[in-house]
Amino acid sequence: MHLMEQLDPSETWTDAARRAAQRERLAAMLPEVVRTNPFYRAKLGESATVEAWPELPFTTKTELSLDQAAHLPFGTNLTYPPDRYTRLHQTSGTTGQPLRILDTAESWTWWKESWRSIYRAAGVTAADRVFFCFSFGPFIGFWSAFAGAEHIGALAISGGAMSTQERAAAIVATRSTVLVCTPTYALRLADVAVEAGIELSRSGLRVSVHAGEPGASIPATRSLIEGAFGVAAFDHTGATEIGATGFSCSARDGVHLIEREFVAEIRSDDGGVADEGEGELVLTNLGRWGSPAIRYRTGDRVRAVRSACSCGRTLVKLEGGILGRVDDMLTVRGVNVFPSALEGIVRRFDEIVEFRIEAYIERGMDALRCTIEPRAGADAAGLARAVGDAIHRDIGVRAALDVVEPGSLPRFELKARRFSRRREVETV
């Protein structure tokens, strides 16, 4: 299938071609931004140039948040006068106050063009009907995905303000072919449809595109989704303050970044910066001059590789998608563990409907507790034992296992919060 895929010329750039193209965009953008954007003029200096790139400081979300709090309502990361902007979206605020971000008509078109790359890689075309399981709140992801579907000529269908069962029925009734939602919500939708006697695996769905969590890049989670809907499931990465940044391709073993529109740098644990390797992903967007993100520390831990992909693209690939938030990395008895690795184990057991994982300190040692909610009728004790064994075998740590009654753990529509960390000493 992928041999027939039409690639954008930027998707097969050599390293030299990529660097030259990105440099040209930066050389055009930087003077314009530092001339009129108060935030970046103060941060980078009025004479910042692309030649000085390695010396330019990083940007953090905390800086943008503090700036916005001090300069309400929009902060000073604005390159143009307020009346030039046409859309306002905000971050989810899971890590503090929501951040308001403005887009111009031009940068909104830029969002839609990024979505063209994402849909193309998933094989979505103008002939598709794309169903969005979202409430269309203030976050940008769903709005941009919706506009992007319309932009490529597909039929974009809103599933806003519907119950989960109504959405399942609407997917069948509209003969939708593409499903867009979080991985967690896809699994919930599948469960609700089964209970309601709606056979989504026999609907017209053939592709699903997921974001908000790394699930679609976690093999066990992806195969649950693919089995429930009869689709090929694709991952997508993006953030309100940066853009629609990447997508999984036919190889589906990671996420390619759209390097036509983003400069990707990897900040390693020792503070060094490279264009591949393991560390924190640092991104610069090239097409959102009105509210740019320049050397923005995403807080995402990634393993970036530059080698030919079976899909034909030379775009950098984040192996296994985003591994986790930098802050979410657990060190359990000397082993670095990301929540996504634990999800990858728990999701292999399809009798587990929901789960929680908590890291804590026990007698001075890092420890894990995993709470699982089995399906009604499942062998709960056997399941707990099997999950505990799998975690021990794959990660090398013993986790305490708790089993709760069916229906007791909360369900999520947006980003799931399944992982938590307690710092205080556990007294047992």
Ligand SMILES: [Zn+2]
């Ligand atoms: Zn690929």
